[in-house]
Structures are given as C-alpha cells and as structure tokens.
Amino acid sequence: ETLPLTSKKDVSDCNEGEDCKGNGLLVRNPKSALRLVEDGNKVHPSQGDKGEAAQISNGYSGVQSSVPCNGMGEVEDAQSTAPAATTTTTTTTSTTCGAEGQQQLKELEDRETWSKKIDFLLSVIGYAVDLGNVWRFPYICYQNGGGAFLIPYTIMAIFGGIPLFYMELALGQYHRNGCISIWRKICPIFKGIGFAICIIDLYVASYYNTIMAWAFYYLVSSFTAELPWTSCTNAWNTGNCTNYFSKDNVSWSLHSISPAEEFYTRQVLQVHRSNGLDDLGGISWQLTLCLLLIFTIVYFSIWKGVKTSGKVVWVTATFPYIILFILLVRGATLPGAWRGVLYYLKPDWQKLLATEVWVDAAAQIFFSLGPGFGVLLAYASYNKFHNNCYQDALVTSTVNCATSFVSGFVIFTVLGYMAEMRNEDVSEVAKDTGPSLLFITYAEAIANMPASTFFAIIFFLMLLTLGLDSTFAGLEGVITGVLDEFPHVWSKRRELFVLGLTIICFLASLATLTFGGAYVVKLFEEYATGPAVLTVVFLEAIAVAWFYG
Numbered sequence: 352e353t354l355p356l357t358s359k360k361d362v363s364d365c366n367e368g369e370d371c372k373g374n375g376l377l378v379r380n381p382k383s384a385l386r387l388v389e390d391g392n393k394v395h396p397s398q399g400d401k402g403e404a405a406q407i408s409n410g411y412s413g414v415q416s417s418v419p420c421n422g423m424g425e426v427e428d429a430q431s432t433a434p435a436a437t438t439t440t441t442t443t444t445s446t447t448c449g450a451e452g453q454q455q456l457k458e459l460e461d462r463e464t465w466s467k468k469i470d471f472l473l474s475v476i477g478y479a480v481d482l483g484n485v486w487r488f489p490y491i492c493y494q495n496g497g498g499a500f501l502i503p504y505t506i507m508a509i510f511g512g513i514p515l516f517y518m519e520l521a522l523g524q525y526h527r528n529g530c531i532s533i534w535r536k537i538c539p540i541f542k543g544i545g546f547a548i549c550i551i552d553l554y555v556a557s558y559y560n561t562i563m564a565w566a567f568y569y570l571v572s573s574f575t576a577e578l579p580w581t582s583c584t585n586a587w588n589t590g591n592c593t594n595y596f597s598k599d600n601v602s603w604s605l606h607s608i609s610p611a612e613e614f615y616t617r618q619v620l621q622v623h624r625s626n627g628l629d630d631l632g633g634i635s636w637q638l639t640l641c642l643l644l645i646f647t648i649v650y651f652s653i654w655k656g657v658k659t660s661g662k663v664v665w666v667t668a669t670f671p672y673i674i675l676f677i678l679l680v681r682g683a684t685l686p687g688a689w690r691g692v693l694y695y696l697k698p699d700w701q702k703l704l705a706t707e708v709w710v711d712a713a714a715q716i717f718f719s720l721g722p723g724f725g726v727l728l729a730y731a732s733y734n735k736f737h738n739n740c741y742q743d744a745l746v747t748s749t750v751n752c753a754t755s756f757v758s759g760f761v762i763f764t765v766l767g768y769m770a771e772m773r774n775e776d777v778s779e780v781a782k783d784t785g786p787s788l789l790f791i792t793y794a795e796a797i798a799n800m801p802a803s804t805f806f807a808i809i810f811f812l813m814l815l816t817l818g819l820d821s822t823f824a825g826l827e828g829v830i831t832g833v834l835d836e837f838p839h840v841w842s843k844r845r846e847l848f849v850l851g852l853t854i855i856c857f858l859a860s861l862a863t864l865t866f867g868g869a870y871v872v873k874l875f876e877e878y879a880t881g882p883a884v885l886t887v888v889f890l891e892a893i894a895v896a897w898f899y900g
Contacts, residue, residue: 570808765797
C-alpha cells in the first residue's frame with residue numbers, strides 16, 4: 352500500500368472495530384485475530400477454521416505459512432466502509448491468496464506421513480550409518496592419535512554435527528517441504544541452495560552405487576567352496592602373487608602382491624586395462640549387470656514414497672547391526688586380535704596439538720551425520736507436526752557415532768590377526784585406506800578364517816545393506832525436493848519421475864563402470880562432494896541464523 356505517513360489525523364480516524372484503509376493491517380473483528388493465533392497451533396485447520404482464517408486481510412498467515420486468505424474481498428470491503436477522511440487515498444494490494452493459498456493448504460493436508468515413528472528413526476539411522484562408518488572412521492581414528500582422537504571427535508559432534516543435524520530435522524518438520532521449495536518460506540533468495548543440494552545428490556548417486564556394485568560382485572563370487580581370492584592359480588593372477596597363508600614357507604618381498612589384491616584390481620576393477628583418467632577403457636559388463644540389479648532394488652523400494660521405503664529399512668538398517676555383532680565376536684576370538692585393538696585405541700596425546708586432527712574430526716562427524724544432502728529435510732517433512740525431533744536428533748546421532756566406534760573394533764581385531772599371520776607390525780597391514788580396506792585387507796582375512804564362505808557372504812551382504820538405505824535417502828532428498836517444487840507436474844506421477852531419475856543416475860554411473868572407473872570414483876570422492884557440501888551447509892546455516900532469524 353502507498354500512503355504518506357504525514358498525517359496524524361489518519362491514525363486517530365481509525366476507531367476500534369473499523370477497518371483502517373491506510374495501513375491495511377487492522378482486522379475488522381479483533382476477536383478473529385485472536386482466534387487465528389489459537390488456530391495457528393493446529394497443523395491442519397478444519398473447514399470452519401479455514402473460514403475464520405479467511406477474514407485476515409493482510410496476506411500473512413499465523414503460525415503455519417500455508418493458511419489461505421482472501422485478501423482481495425476484504426480490501427474491497429474496506430474501501431467501501433472507510434471513513435471520509437481517507438477516501439482520497441489509493442490502496443494497492445498485492446496478495447498471494449486465493450487459488451495458490453488453497454492449493455498450498457490442500458498439499459499440506461494431502462502430504463503423506465510415516466506409518467510409524469520407528470520407520471522414520473530407522474530411515475534416518477540407515478541414512479547416517481553407511482560404508483564410511485565401517486572403513487573411514489577406524490582409519491581416521493588410528494591415523495589421528497587413536498583413543499585421543501575421541502576428544503576432538505566428541506567436541507565437534509556437540510558443537511558442530513548434532514546442531515546442524517537438529518536444525519535440518521526441525522526445518523523440515525516445521526515447514527513440511529523438500530530442499531528446494533522450503534526456501535520460499537525461509538528466504539527465497541537462497542533457493543539456489545536447494546538446487547545445489549539436488550545436483551550434489553545426483554552425482555553422489557552416480558558413483559556411490561558403484562562401490563555397492565563391487566560389493567555385489569564379491570557377494571556373487573563368494574558362493575563357492577573356496578573363495579576365488581585365496582589362491583594364486585587363477586587366470587588373472589601374475590607372477591608376483593604371493594599367498595603367505597599357504598602351508599609352504601613363503602617369503603614376503605617388496606614386489607609381493609596378495610591374491611586378494613589381485614582379485615580386486617585385476618578381476619573386479621580390471622584397472623590394468625586402463626591408463627588413467629585420460630584413457631578409461633571399455634565398460635565392464637559384469638559390474639554393469641550388478642549395478643543394474645542394485646538400481647532395480649532401489650527403484651522398487653522408493654517408488655511409492657516413505658510408506659514403502661519405511662518398511663524396507665526394517666531390513667536394511669537393522670541387518671548390518673546383526674552382522675557387525677557376529678563379526679565382532681569372531682574377530683575377538685582370532686589370534687593376535689589384541690594387537691589390533693591396542694593399535695586402534697592407544698592414545699597419542701601429542702596429536703591433539705596438530706590442527707589437522709581437529710579438521711579431520713570435524714570432517715568425519717560432518718560427513719557421518721550427513722547434513723547438507725537434503726535428506727534430513729525430506730525425511731522430517733513427512734513427520735507429524737508435533738513430533739519431538741530434538742529427541743530424534745540426539746538418538747540417531749548417538750547411534751551413528753557409537754556404530755562408528757564399534758566398527759573400529761570389528762576392523763582392527765582382524766587387522767591384528769593379519770599382522771600376526773604376516774609377522775609384521777599392524778601399521779604395515781593397515782596401509783590400505785578407503786574401500787580397499789574392505790575389499791582387500793578384510794576380504795583376505797575372512798578368506799583365511801574357518802567357515803570363510805559363510806563370513807564372506809554375510810560381510811558383503813552387510814556392505815550392500817549399509818549402502819542401500821543411504822542411496823534410498825539420497826534419492827528421496829531429490830524426489831521430495833522436485834515434487835514439492837513442481838507439484839502440478841509431478842505430484843500424480845511420482846512413479847514415472849522416480850523411474851526417470853534412476854535411469855539418469857544409472858547412465859551417469861557408466862563412467863565409473865569402465866576399467867578406469869576406480870579413478871573416477873576416487874576423483875569424485877576426493878574433490879567433488881566434500882567442498883560442495885561444506886559450502887552448502889555453511890550458506891544454509893547463515894541463511895537460517897541471520898536471514899530467517
């Protein structure tokens with residue numbers, strides 16, 4: 352409205368109970384304003400409440416920003432009943448009420464919710480607990496001072512990870528929107544953050560699932576009496592292959608390569624057929640079939656929304672804990688296991704003075720809990736409005752950190768056993784980092800245990816389930832974001848949109864399925880995700896704290 356605020360008389364002309372044309376903010380009936388505040392606490396207004404809410408003439412809603420209004424009718428009425436002193440004033444009203452408001456309210460009422468609270472908790476835990484908990488945390492822990500690393504890790508969790516985790520859950524649950532359209536209600540100029548999140552999710556889906564394809568290849572290969580990475584007599588082995596677990600006295604030299612390493616590099620990845628990033632070579636058809644099957648499972652788990660994925664996570668989120676417990680008991684009974692545990696937890700207090708230890712602690716808790724991927728916003732948006740998301744944030748983040756810690760024992764009891772078998776120090780055995788810690792070192796240890804086939808099958812099944820629910824979550828972040836932003840196009844065509852999305856992710860993954868695909872995965876892992884997600888969350892925190900307030 353355009354009105355020069357020079358005349359004091361205009362203000363005094365507005366009597367109680369009249370609508371003031373000048374400021375356009377007074378309500379004809381003061382009681383209805385009070386009623387709106389009471390009704391604002393309701394998530395879904397009833398038909399009668401909608402009618403009363405419709406009397407507000409300023410275009411702003413009460414507590415929920417999606418309560419509709421019919422401002423136009425009120426303004427016209429106000430003009431006809433305004434006092435004579437203000438009849439010369441021209442009132443310009445801009446309002447987003449009417450059809451759009453009704454549409455927003457309808458979407459809010461139609462929005463599906465989790466069948467049970469436990470579905471939501473398991474989905475968030477399944478998303479937060481992924482492959483990184485099993486290999487990344489143990490490696491970073493022993494690299495940065497063992498038991499002493501737990502101090503910076505805990506501090507960073509309390510002051511960095513958990514608050515951001517809670518912030519996303521609270522925002523998603525309150526505004527009931529995905530990562531794009533939620534910015535309409537917070538600060539529209541930051542909507543680019545939502546699109547950035549979707550782009551990050553898409554390229555993470557294009558390489559993260561390839562690691563699961565490797566695990567699936569191992570799983571299929573495990574259904575044999577003798578695991579294929581135990582001997583040096585296979586077609587893919589070279590002259591340097593040395594099996595120090597054999598009955599003969601074998602000397603381990605600088606050029607020696609274990610059969611497990613050759614199976615991983617020459618049979619699964621076939622890296623020797625590529626010259627690097629500039630010459631990736633052909634596509635491995637075996638890995639392509641594995642990935643196709645994984646994306647098929649993903650599609651049928653998430654195509655109907657949280658009602659279906661909420662049921663699938665009962666298996667994918669709980670199964671890894673059963674396997675971790677079995678592997679922990681098995682690892683603890685191996686000879687030399689104590690050496691690994693000692694190496695894992697022996698504190699090096701000097702390391703606490705190094706800056707990089709604190710940086711690693713912050714990065715680990717951040718990527719472990721996973722804010723910035725739009726997943727927590729999406730999952731929380733399907734909660735009931737009065738759900739206690741503060742409690743959820745504490746429970747799920749505690750479970751996640753505890754899982755990382757216990758995974759360290761699962762890995763290092765086995766590394767201690769390997770060191771005992773090789774007559775080497777644990778630090779020599781634990782040189783492998785990243786996925787190779789799982790696919791070479793751990794796979795080799797399993798192959799030389801009694802009942803190796805059984806342990807190999809359950810271990811690689813665990814890796815698959817750890818990865819699957821994180822993929823469900825990442826794609827749900829994109830799906831919820833796009834469906835909430837373009838409901839008129841996709842709300843009735845969810846299955847079609849999810850199909851298109853999985854096909855796009857599969858086609859984008861083809862570069863990682865080439866003979867040099869491991870280089871592409873490493874490139875994405877090192878440079879693509881980290882800086883991008885950190886930037887997104889930095890901007891998100893600024894937007895919420897300083898712009899939204």
